[in-house]
Amino acid sequence: MDRFNSERSSHHILGYRQLAAVLAGLLLLTGVTVGVSYIHMGFFNIPVALLIACTKVTLVLLFFMHLKYEETIIKLSFIGTVIVLVTLIGFTFWDVAFR
């Protein structure tokens, strides 16, 4: 019972200002990704777009989804999922690209 109580009291509440700052960052990055798409870099447009998307996703995960303040088990299992996803996409693509 103590465990539950201590967890509840340590539950982190994000302030409105902090959340608004995250939103501002996300909107800014949306502007950047639209802007960058007009610059023709050939193949490199895709890695750049993905890099910006990954940054946006990280912001959403850490703050909106509260992952930064979650317990270790949730953080670790999330990282595990990302590894599975990267393996799934990476290996399949590797196979197709160099066939």
Add this chain to the structure above:
Amino acid sequence: MNREIDTTGIKIGMWIFLYSEIILFGGLFVLYAVYLHRYPQFFSEGGKELDRIIGTLNTVILLVSSFTVASSVTAVQRGEKKKCAALLLFSILCGFGFLVNKYFEWGAKIDHGIYPNSERLVNGEPGENIFFGLYYLITGLHGLHVIVGIVLLCLSLVLLLTGRVTAQRFTMLDNSGLYWHLVDLIWIFVFPLFYLVL
């Protein structure tokens, strides 16, 4: 009787469900990656036919609604019930706004003869057919998630107003919020990959 609620357990359960959703969409992005590699030119041409303005507008709508959902969780924890209800209502309206835009976007495509199994796509280039096939599959599945997200947010709003979501017990709202953010996460990848390719 003092029944303890295992909030951590509930949250882990929700995250495990979210992982399955991530892998589900991940599988579709594998298809996207492989076919982009095979038909880069048609993906580029297909992407130019999509409406960037509607795409950008929908991105902004989802980001803002994610912010208001996250704020509603803050509001409920601080005991600001009215503010929380207003934020949730606004987020639900954003969800509907997204779907209305999607309706017009798909409607315009269908008018141009671009829809699964349409004459133009079946008799045209395979690359174009695959691009729009993936477009309808991924945005369609994402749209279904938006609808489910709206239902969950509506349920949370009702439970809040009837006093069953409170500052002490708000897991329903918290988990609905996580689902809504997941919808946002997927869109963050869909938007550049479909609307802004090359």
